[in-house]
Amino acid sequence: MRLAAYMFSQAFRSLWRNKLSSFLSSVTTGFALFLLGISFLISINLGYMYRMAETQMEIQAYIDKDATYAQVAAVVSEIREVAGVSEVRYVSKQDALEELKEMFQDKASVLDSLEEENPLPASVRIKTTHAEDIPGVVETLKNLAIVDDVIYQEEVSRRLVSIGRAVQYLSLGGMLVVGVVSVMVIANSIRLAIDARRQEIGIMKLVGATDGFVLTPFLLEGIFLGFLGSVIGTGFAVGVYNWVFGKIAEFIPFMPIFDLDLTSAMDMFGIMALTGIMVGIAGSAFSVRRHLKV
Amino acid sequence: MINLRNVSKVFNSKVKALDAVSLKIDKGDFVFIVGASGAGKSTLIKLMYKDETPSNGQVMVLGKDLSKLRRREIPYLRRRIGVVFQDFKLLEDKNAWENVSFALEVTGTPRREMQRRVNQGLALVGLQDRKEAFPGELSGGEQQRVAIARALVRNPDILLADEPSGNLDPKTSLEIFSLLERANMFGTTVVVATHAQDAVNLLRKRVVELKDGTIVRDERRGAYNY
Numbered sequence: 001m002r003l004a005a006y007m008f009s010q011a012f013r014s015l016w017r018n019k020l021s022s023f024l025s026s027v028t029t030g031f032a033l034f035l036l037g038i039s040f041l042i043s044i045n046l047g048y049m050y051r052m053a054e055t056q057m058e059i060q061a062y063i064d065k066d067a068t069y070a071q072v073a074a075v076v077s078e079i080r081e082v083a084g085v086s087e088v089r090y091v092s093k094q095d096a097l098e099e100l101k102e103m104f105q106d107k108a109s110v111l112d113s114l115e116e117e118n119p120l121p122a123s124v125r126i127k128t129t130h131a132e133d134i135p136g137v138v139e140t141l142k143n144l145a146i147v148d149d150v151i152y153q154e155e156v157s158r159r160l161v162s163i164g165r166a167v168q169y170l171s172l173g174g175m176l177v178v179g180v181v182s183v184m185v186i187a188n189s190i191r192l193a194i195d196a197r198r199q200e201i202g203i204m205k206l207v208g209a210t211d212g213f214v215l216t217p218f219l220l221e222g223i224f225l226g227f228l229g230s231v232i233g234t235g236f237a238v239g240v241y242n243w244v245f246g247k248i249a250e251f252i253p254f255m256p257i258f259d260l261d262l263t264s265a266m267d268m269f270g271i272m273a274l275t276g277i278m279v280g281i282a283g284s285a286f287s288v289r290r291h292l293k294v
Numbered sequence: 295m296i297n298l299r300n301v302s303k304v305f306n307s308k309v310k311a312l313d314a315v316s317l318k319i320d321k322g323d324f325v326f327i328v329g330a331s332g333a334g335k336s337t338l339i340k341l342m343y344k345d346e347t348p349s350n351g352q353v354m355v356l357g358k359d360l361s362k363l364r365r366r367e368i369p370y371l372r373r374r375i376g377v378v379f380q381d382f383k384l385l386e387d388k389n390a391w392e393n394v395s396f397a398l399e400v401t402g403t404p405r406r407e408m409q410r411r412v413n414q415g416l417a418l419v420g421l422q423d424r425k426e427a428f429p430g431e432l433s434g435g436e437q438q439r440v441a442i443a444r445a446l447v448r449n450p451d452i453l454l455a456d457e458p459s460g461n462l463d464p465k466t467s468l469e470i471f472s473l474l475e476r477a478n479m480f481g482t483t484v485v486v487a488t489h490a491q492d493a494v495n496l497l498r499k500r501v502v503e504l505k506d507g508t509i510v511r512d513e514r515r516g517a518y519n520y
Contacts, residue, residue, distance in 0.1 A: 003402050017387055203383050207444065208372035209400040 011220035014197075021196070022225060028189040029229025029279070030236065032182030033272045037237030039178045040268055041260070043171025048258040050164050057160065059126040059138060059152040067122075067146040075144055076124060082140050084133025089125045096120040121148065131160040179275065187283035194218065194287040201291045211292050218284040226280025230272040237272075238265050295321045295452065295483050296342055301351035303337050303507075311337040313507040314351070319485060321451075324478045326494050327487040328518055329504035335487035338504065339456045342485065343375050344368055356451055373401055376445025376453045376482075380460035382437045384429040384444075390416065390436075391425040394444045401448070415443040419473055435466035442473050446482070453477050455486040459493065467493055494518040 015022045061079075063072055072090065079088050091099070097118050104110070114120075126141070128134055134157045141150045194201075204214045241260055248257050258264075296319040303312040312334045319325055327335045340346040341353050344360050353360045356374055363371060384393050394415050398408045416422050419439035429437050438458060445453055455474060459467030471486075471493040478484045488494065494501060494517065501516030502509055 002405060006399055199383075200385060203385060204396075204400070205369070206372065206377060206383065207397040207400055208369045210366070210369045213369075213400055 007216045007220060010217040011224065014217065015221055015224060018196075021192070022221070025189045025225045026228040026232060028185055029182075029226060029276055030232030032178075032185045033230050033233025033276055034236045034240075036175065036178045036182050036275065037233055037268060037272055038240070039171070039174045040271065041237065041241050041258075043167075043175060044264070045258045046167045046171055049256050050160070050167050052256040053160055054131045054164070055127065057127065057131055057134060057153065057157055059128070059134065059141065059150065061124045061126065061141045061144070061150050062121045062148045063123060064146045064148050065121060071146050072122070072124075075146055078144070079124060079126060079141070082137055084128045084130065084137055085126055086129045087125075087127035091123045091125055093118045093120055093122045096123065131157050131164060134161075182275070183279050183282070187279065187286065189283075191283065191287040194284065194291070198291050201288065205292065214292060215285065215288050218288045219281055222280030222282075222284030223277050224280075226276035226278070227273055229280075230269065230276035233276070234265070234269045234272050237268070295319055295323070295356065296485070297352075297354040298338075298341070299352045299354075301341065301348045301353060303334075303341065303346060304349045310507050312341075312348075315504075315507070315509055317502060317509065317512070319483060321483055322478070322481060324475065324484045324497075324499040325486070326497075326499055326501045326516075327485065327504060328489070328494060328501055331489075333504040334507040335504055336456050339377075339454050339485065339487050342452070342454055343372055343377055369400075373448060374451045376442075376448070376450040378438070378441050378445050378453070378455040378458045380457035382429070382434075382441045382461075384437055384440060386429050389426050389428050390421055390432065390440045390443075393429070393440050394447050397444050397447050411447055412443075415447040416440075418446065418476070419443045433466075434462050435469060438462065438466075438470055439473065442470070442477075446477055449480075450482060453482045453484045455484070455488075457488060458486065459488065459490045464490075464492060468496070471497060491518040 063075075067075075076088055076090055079085060097114060097120055100120065124147075126137060128137055134152060138150050138152055141147050201214055238260065245257060245260065248255055296317070298315055298317045301312055301315045302310070304310050315334075315338065317338075327338060329335055337346060341348055341360070342355055344353075344355075344363060347361060355371065358371065360371075385396065388396065391412060395408055395412045398411060403411070413422065413425075416425060419442055421436060421439055421443065424432065424436065427436075429440070432440065438461075442458075453474065458474070459470050462470065467490050471490065474484050474486060475497060498515045498517070501511065501513050501518070503511035503513075
């Protein structure tokens, strides 16, 4: 207990004593994490836009006109069980006509003539969780007895799948690159701060301090600086994002853009804090280790 | 207590600092290591607390063969050895009291006992009134006394001093040496590398003279020169 108290008091005393370099380390860490946060937000947005596009993809399965209501009901519940299907909606002949009227409101009178003998087929409209599920679902639908024809945006769905993959790789790669760069920047700034205290470490070793005893206050400092950096980085990233978000909402209102709510901001902060702390620990440990061989 | 057998130390595979030195120091001894600059005095001292490792030969300290000592065992060896340097090696941002207590923090000494021993140590070197002073506010002699208090606060078995009076005037030097002698009277084995002729001649202790890395004289109750 007393040892822990000693470690903490040492860590905070030295942070305070080296105010300027501590502050600079935090700011550097903060800046690196800011970049990480921004790349994280960009990847969230790419994913968000992709999902928006994905949910608008719809498969239409036209039902044979001689199918009975019971057959249709059976098929609908059967489709619900197909893997990847998220939403199934039955559109009767009448519904289809209403839909058509809706679309051509001004020429509704022309469509009135269709009332007597409605030529539109009933259909089942299906949405999938992911665009890549579409081809499989379409295959299953084609094999159902009462399904006449299956219509979907084949080309669009295929492109969407490949775009989805590209988005994933791109944002993962981007975050990885920025992550590695942040780690290097942070580790370096910690190293500089610790190099300045070589003598202190030497004296500690001289009076018989174990490596752990020397290292622990530095690790605590690293954790604190990393955490402080993540607060700074997240703060700036969220601020900048919300500003950009406001501008986009103002000038390009139809653009799907992710509204950063508190939960997502906290998620992001969690990731940043974890990164900051881990990098702080790693940076301190590596830098001090070089001086421990006394 | 300390036993060197055929110890050689070569730096950068050409500079020979010590050449087949054998030296036995018993418990309670007070030994002056003398010799010209570059004769190998500092190297000899450094071998004794494993700041350097010998190129050849065996260094036994406190019953342990230092070349077989594992890295994580070194701190425990050093806790039984106090070391004093020419440049004091105090922590500039800690006051006198904290510099001394630092040696006890390292071993996790309980607060109450630490207080008692640090106060005792500072009293021993006559600095009980300067506890709050930082190294920058202390004279050279006072700084060295803090360093000695730090070295002695753990009641070490061995006290090593490498030119402890190198930066001090003759009068202050004598004060420092009398402190080392007092430590020796309490039973600590003391080894001092020094150029301080007056002190060596005054105290009349065992004198080991080094020349070009070899022992050329080992004399009981010796003087600085023949």
